[in-house]
Amino acid sequence: MRVRLEDVARAASVSPKTVSRVLNDEANVSDDTRQRVLAAMQAMDYRPHPSARSLAGHRSFLVAMLYDNNDNPASTYLAEIQDGVLEACDEHRYSMMVRPLRMRSGDFIRRLDALIADHHPDGVVLTPPITDYAPLLKRLREAGVPHASVSPAHRGKGIIGVRMDEQQAARAIVEHLLALGHRRIAHVVGIADHGASRWRLAGYREALAAAGIAEDPVLVVQGAFTFGSGVEAARKLFALKKRPTAVFAANDDMAAGVMWAAGEYGIKVPHDLSVCGFDDIPLARQLWPALTTVRQPAREMGKLAALQLLEVVRDRSPGRLAQVGFSLEVRDSTARVP
Amino acid sequence: MRVRLEDVARAASVSPKTVSRVLNDEANVSDDTRQRVLAAMQAMDYRPHPSARSLAGHRSFLVAMLYDNNDNPASTYLAEIQDGVLEACDEHRYSMMVRPLRMRSGDFIRRLDALIADHHPDGVVLTPPITDYAPLLKRLREAGVPHASVSPAHRGKGIIGVRMDEQQAARAIVEHLLALGHRRIAHVVGIADHGASRWRLAGYREALAAAGIAEDPVLVVQGAFTFGSGVEAARKLFALKKRPTAVFAANDDMAAGVMWAAGEYGIKVPHDLSVCGFDDIPLARQLWPALTTVRQPAREMGKLAALQLLEVVRDRSPGRLAQVGFSLEVRDSTARVP
DNA sequence: TCGCGAATTGACAGCGCTGTCATTTGTGTC
DNA sequence: GACACAAATGACAGCGCTGTCAATTCGCGA
Known part of the structure; x- marks a missing residue:
């Protein structure tokens, strides 16, 4: 049978609420207690039930990655970003959902609303070229859904994510x-x-x-x-x-x-x-x-964007636009002028 | 504020349980009642809360798509399958999660177990080349997680999904x-x-x-x-x-x-x-x-595989291995022998 | 018209967790 | 050592839905 939070609590001789506090990295737990609880979790291989957490805690632990599969730059580029976002989400025990959206289609906003209403993502990662689509950004802001962009075209304040020069x-x-x-x-x-x-x-x-x-x-x-x-x-x-x-x-x-x-x-x-x-x-x-x-570095950029987002989501930090470096890969297709 | 099932029940003058029955397409609801409830849902734009459904109903409405991003055949092929799977899941109001797994890596099974323990997918879609990895299939069977494959190498009984000849x-x-x-x-x-x-x-x-x-x-x-x-x-x-x-x-x-x-x-x-x-x-x-x-037709194959899986998951049907046709695309790279 | 089994509907507890708030324990001060 | 205050912990309800089972209504033959 499934190990529940209550079982861990019993094993560690504390109340369920205290285990919950440890699970969520909350303050006001003594070091001693925290260690005891962590040990019990580990020993019992406790896995919190995401739906229960989500239902009680009013957050979904879900990040949605939005992309345009209609006129996307290159599918391998998106696949790499996806892998990066996924890696970041995994590290923080968030789950990720991908969401193709056609920017040029009429039901764009309706589909976005459906995503939000149906799944309540805690945050959203935007990929080119839909990082700067005004109606999208407006809708996300209205709905109070934090979002981070990979290579946003604009750099206004409040824009978080990752860019390359x-x-x-x-x-x-x-x-x-x-x-x-x-x-x-x-x-x-x-x-x-x-x-x-x-x-x-x-x-x-x-x-x-x-x-x-x-x-x-x-x-x-x-x-x-x-x-x-x-x-x-x-x-x-x-x-x-x-x-x-x-x-x-x-x-x-x-x-x-x-x-x-x-x-x-x-x-x-x-x-x-x-x-x-x-x-x-x-x-x-x-x-x-x-x-x-x-x-x-598409993969790294996806990961960084997601990390920025998660920082905002978890710590209510303001978030920032990270910057990654590029490197020139000089190979064999360029040579001195003839 | 969010519209809850209870609100719909009140609007349709029935008990919450009856709304739940309609929502889940259960039998033993009179046509008249069903229509009334559906109308109320529509009018109020009701969206069931997935976590609540999952928690109470012991199912996750989640399909995981597993792929090997290490030595995958071609990333655009996978991207197309992904789009197809997603489309099928959307139609049935399931959500989809993607999961890269490295077949050659030692922690393959551990990562699979973590996926199951953490997210409880109702079913799993397997893509080449991990459609026939024996330890994977064994583990899925043990855990009782139904799975459908895209182009499985073997055609044993119980193998469901989609293939092309x-x-x-x-x-x-x-x-x-x-x-x-x-x-x-x-x-x-x-x-x-x-x-x-x-x-x-x-x-x-x-x-x-x-x-x-x-x-x-x-x-x-x-x-x-x-x-x-x-x-x-x-x-x-x-x-x-x-x-x-x-x-x-x-x-x-x-x-x-x-x-x-x-x-x-x-x-x-x-x-x-x-x-x-x-x-x-x-x-x-x-x-x-x-x-x-x-x-x-990778996209279609992804969709069909997911549909087979959902049939198994929802209706406890035995499932089958669907077959799609191929077509020869004769273009300009072939000509009569010189 | 009555009675009976089947179809339909509802009451209620509880899924596993967290928010709120009350209670207990610890810490420093004079 | 008593007091004020902060830190740590716990009790309990409830998030939105569904499973179970009991109650009600319906259809139909006698």
Whole structure:
């Protein structure tokens, strides 16, 4: 039969309420008692019943991760974030629920309300690109549900979660190309209204400007974060009279598309063309030549965002926007200008 | 304030217990009463409190999806299954929890026990490759937790879930190559102990045998379901004195690797070499030329598996192993033998 | 119309925990 | 050593629902 809190209490010769206090890390329990209770819990392999805790305590010990499975950047990126969030939740004995939501669909808010009404999550983790969707944020605030974002586009006060300095990272990778002697550097942009696209474009521009290079508009082509859009963007670039010597794609999928298109045109990477991406998804390492890119620690970011959230949920702390570092993964797809 | 079952009861002029009966679709409620209660629920937008239901009813309304994030076939495949499972759970107002487990790790069973003890899932969905891990199945049976599998390797009685006739599908795609005149057809095998690898290899052999072609062992090379392993396998094949005219890779990632390697060797697909894969992941459509492959309806399979499971959980039905059809997606990577 | 078994409905306790508040124990002060 | 006050602990009700079983109503044949 199941071990209940009452059983632990009896074993430790204290009242159930005291065991509850220990379980919830509350103050006003003597060290001696706390130890005794913890020992009893351990010995009996006590597992609190989440539903009972939730019912009596008016909290669910549940974190929901919201994502947009319709136009998400890349499913492997989300999967990594998911793993990170899950890890953080596990550590704090919270459970996690995932929730696909279609931002462009009419019932977005209704589905969000249903989630809240049905499951009462103690907090919510938002992933790109739904970190900045105003009606969503408004609704969460109204409902009093704390939320943390992975890579939010805005940095207003009250925004908690985790971010990476993507603009800085984009600038760094373009500077890497500049250092290799490239001057005609193209950029394949991501979906227009994603924060990621804006930052990466800004970083690209910043690097060029700092190097005193005027931006050539034909070298900035629109993509959509997909492999196919990378292929198409590259075809446009390769059709140019004066081709670029390097391409910085706003994510790895598109970079792979660029490399693929290069193959079509008989352009050798990196000999004739340097290509770099952003994110460092598993594919980047598997491509040949291996892709130079920026490592975005998605898993770690998911975990950190969830940890920020849990801090707010548990300790009523104000929470903060943590920042993670990036690293340039220089591999074989970039070389000195021909 | 929250609408409770009691409030609905009052509005419908019945006892709380009767509302509960309606909520749980129990028998012995007159049609008239049922309608009245349902109307009241609707009008008041009543949402049962899952924790209260769980606590009182000794069930959790929770389905856990187990997966191996260490050596999983492909993360987009899992993501699709996850979406399908989620959809089925939503329809039946169950919640879903995801659970990464490392099959090769020592604490596998301990983590499984923790999952059961902590969350009491009413059922579990197993995804490849952990559909047939004996200690896991044993433990689930001991704990009395019903489980459904997506593509289980074995078909013993009591195995419920969903399968696709992968051998038949593999045979079909190889027959497609044969119909194009190919006789020297290579096969890149997946991870050895995965059911998927065995079936696909068996289908390959079956097709060759039926066509009266003796298997050439050098044309069957080992891969590991990853892009990189596809590249390496292809390099071995291209180093052969007598190259194959077609390659059937056991999944799309490896097929993409084969196409990539073909680029390295200046081999034109499909002119010089036909390539086909298996799964129809998004990448397949994005490759150039687009990849001929077998469509494995992962999302639908996840949904069906979950539906089978829920049937068992809710109606105590014995459950069955559903079967889904496959379809050959003939695209541009296969052509008549040169 | 009456009686009887089946169908329908309801009363009530309790699932395992926590919030509230009362009670007990400890600590420092003069 | 007595007192004031804070820290530690416990008693008890109740979170929102369902299981059990008793009570009531219904349908139908005699």
